[in-house]
Amino acid sequence: MELKYVSIRYDGDYDALAKRLLINEDCEEEFRDVFEACVKIANPKGVFGQCAVSQRDDLTFVDGRQFNSRVLSVNFRGLSRAFPYVITCGRELYDYARATDDPLYRYWIDSFSEAALRAVGVKVRQSVQETYGLGRINSVNPGSLADFPLPCQRPLFDILGDGPDSIGLELTPSFLMLPYKSGSGIYFESERHYENCALCPRLNCPGRRMPYSEEMVQAYGLQAPSEEGHACASAPRN
Numbered sequence: 001m002e003l004k005y006v007s008i009r010y011d012g013d014y015d016a017l018a019k020r021l022l023i024n025e026d027c028e029e030e031f032r033d034v035f036e037a038c039v040k041i042a043n044p045k046g047v048f049g050q051c052a053v054s055q056r057d058d059l060t061f062v063d064g065r066q067f068n069s070r071v072l073s074v075n076f077r078g079l080s081r082a083f084p085y086v087i088t089c090g091r092e093l094y095d096y097a098r099a100t101d102d103p104l105y106r107y108w109i110d111s112f113s114e115a116a117l118r119a120v121g122v123k124v125r126q127s128v129q130e131t132y133g134l135g136r137i138n139s140v141n142p143g144s145l146a147d148f149p150l151p152c153q154r155p156l157f158d159i160l161g162d163g164p165d166s167i168g169l170e171l172t173p174s175f176l177m178l179p180y181k182s183g184s185g186i187y188f189e190s191e192r193h194y195e196n197c198a199l200c201p202r203l204n205c206p207g208r209r210m211p212y213s214e215e216m217v218q219a220y221g222l223q224a225p226s227e228e229g230h231a232c233a234s235a236p237r238n
């Protein structure tokens with residue numbers, strides 16, 4: 001698969017972040033120093049590609065890798081291609097956060113990194129649409145739903161070959177991504193708006209982008225999901 005790389009500068013939005021983190025005059029100077037250090041090194045990145053999709057019975061094959069998932073089975077019905085991707089805030093911010101012992105500084109750097117991840121997520125989504133001439137696209141993300149669990153990261157990373165490694169992204173044995181502020185998924189074409197959140201029962205999730213829908217759960221042929229043990233790896237809003 002031919003891989004496409006995205007790498008951006010990210011200057012951040014000082015006022016928005018300071019407001020969200022409730023920065024007051026007691027800590028403003030320290031926060032500004034950390035913010036400026038982040039801006040200096042930030043280099044969020046992403047990689048994506050296009051690959052073939054086919055289906056047999058309940059199984060979906062993406063670039064020849066087999067997925068047994070109702071969510072993929074329904075969303076990829078009738079499609080012949082899909083667009084796997086990974087995005088990351090970048091190793092530079094991750095290493096900077098790890099190098100500090102101060103939990104407050106680390107929290108600030110992580111918050112900046114999240115915003116950087118969102119920015120590169122927007123850019124990758126646009127690049128996927130422009131590169132392949134697509135209209136509406138939606139994303140499915142390993143780990144967002146029990147039906148498409150975290151171990152599906154492995155085949156997704158395999159499909160992307162050297163791409164994740166080339167942008168400093170690694171997968172741990174427990175299928176988490178390092179840097180932590182990273183995202184992964186598969187874009188697919190669809191006239192309908194799809195969000196993992198509609199099938200996810202997690203209460204009070206600050207990242208929820210669509211109400212939970214019993215109707216959708218039934219339409220996808222899923223078991224009524226349990227909130228317990230859920231670990232969301234949904235891509236950031238983009």
Ligand code: SF4
Binds near residue numbers: 144232234
């Ligand atoms: S963002 Fe929240 S509501 Fe949406 S899939 Fe993830 S955990 Fe569920």
